[in-house]
Amino acid sequence: MKLSDKGELSLLEALRRRFWKKAPGLVLGIGDDAAVIKLAGKKMLLTTDMMVEGVHFDLAWITPFQLGFKLVSVNVSDIYAMGGKPEYLLLDFAAPGDFDLGKFESFFRGIGEALKEYRISLVGGDISSSDRVILSATVTGSASRVVTRGKARPGDVIYVTGCLGDSAGGLLVLKAMNTSVEVEKGAKTAFGPGWETVGPLIEKHVMPRPKRPGRFLKSATAMMDISDGLFIDLSRLCRESGVGAKLYLEKIPVSDELKNASAFLGVSATDLATAGGEDYELLFTAPRREKVRAICIGEITKRGLRIVDTKGNAKKILAKGYRHFAV
């Protein structure tokens, strides 16, 4: 039997059962955006993510600077998604010996830019050789109130913090152009529907800036970031909370840029918004009575995952989105 016969989710679930253990100080282990440990009365968050060239990114479409920035951002996104404040970064970097030194420095300029953006410090890590670029980052954080995926309740309203699908659209544009664009230096590239349309999508893909959870912390009952796609991530939140959800298709925020680019590329903006992934927007739930300044896209129900289309017809949601070892 192979890994792909099981699929990522069932492998993770098995590990979670296997290694679940009540340890002193451990508040929350495997299964949420970050682990939570208690240290001298304070809640500390820990998260890690690996990015492998050819699997998670292609240097044909992303500059080393953007890659460094993005690596930190996706980890910070996990800390934000728990209601935390990121603090320290550990970094493992591997690349071939003939990797260009200028690109290496550019990668670390991107890391430096992210450190400034998120006000965190690089405190350790390792460099080694490999036949391709392999990156792994660990980010720590702290939180006074931790928001997990597990406490959404029927009747809660479902919110997201921004337009979905832009990042996936940006990746499609980059693939179609087959080049990277140095947006960090103000570079623009002429392509199909024009830079005003594709620029914001590309930027969202190569330099995602996750939303801070601060203003939603008071109200949120459950929270996570959208990294693999709205449908699959919402299905995870619902499973953890033991609830269902009803979404309204017309409420899912899709930018005009994505609509235009999708029309040009001949793809479905809705598919990108619901299953594209790498949005790094927050997905959270809050009681109906709370005033929340985010985009309402549906509500938590007792069970089932459904989406109501523009004609009022409810359909079952298939948990589409990015999964490793997908079956």
Add this chain to the structure above:
Amino acid sequence: MKLSDKGELSLLEALRRRFWKKAPGLVLGIGDDAAVIKLAGKKMLLTTDMMVEGVHFDLAWITPFQLGFKLVSVNVSDIYAMGGKPEYLLLDFAAPGDFDLGKFESFFRGIGEALKEYRISLVGGDISSSDRVILSATVTGSASRVVTRGKARPGDVIYVTGCLGDSAGGLLVLKAMNTSVEVEKGAKTAFGPGWETVGPLIEKHVMPRPKRPGRFLKSATAMMDISDGLFIDLSRLCRESGVGAKLYLEKIPVSDELKNASAFLGVSATDLATAGGEDYELLFTAPRREKVRAICIGEITKRGLRIVDTKGNAKKILAKGYRHFAV
């Protein structure tokens, strides 16, 4: 210019200068075995290590179980080397989709064995696909007294906690046999000088058990673990402390097993003991007046790195050992 034109150490040094920053709570950043941060009055340690198939290991010579055990051990070794107690593990695992599920489970049995051995908990991480096995682990720890690499003083005695070179000898034996050996199940393999000779070497390579620093903590002025080789690691300790060292060749502990296996393989046991690496023994210094139950191999001097051979001749130490992007 390429990464290999600079070499690992100079790249790390440049990053250290670039990212050195006095941040609130940060006690020690890049440059030691682990980072140290202060959290609510307590010292917390953070370390991370990546292992890439074909670079750091070869599944022809190590079983998945041993690999899991070793991944945790090498990170725990960094925590011990700071005088700390390991607490939590985060793990990133990547492998091809057709990776055998039995091997995957065996890898996690090895992880589980290490969790028991070191009394730590797996609290998070990630699984993704890749065309080879790529592992990254982050281990946290705590310490009441942190021992860095930077406080050795002239006159201090240099100690190690066990025989050196066994692990490198074990790897040579495994390569010569071109097979892995399931020592964790009591397997033995007939080879040249016999299992009594090669068994302990192989075990030290595939399932290293780093030494706890407890009994040396009171006396140690500087401490690190030997992962890349005695010479290169001692040169790092001396550079951080701004001192020199004099070693005595006949004092460097070499096991009979390594002597026998080296004679059989036609290699130098001394080279393996001084530059083989992956020993995961502690290397530390302590004032001469302290009673220390470890193996004395030399003394700290004001400057220079020298080794005195059996005839009493002093030679300059070349910092040999494993370096990525070696020049």
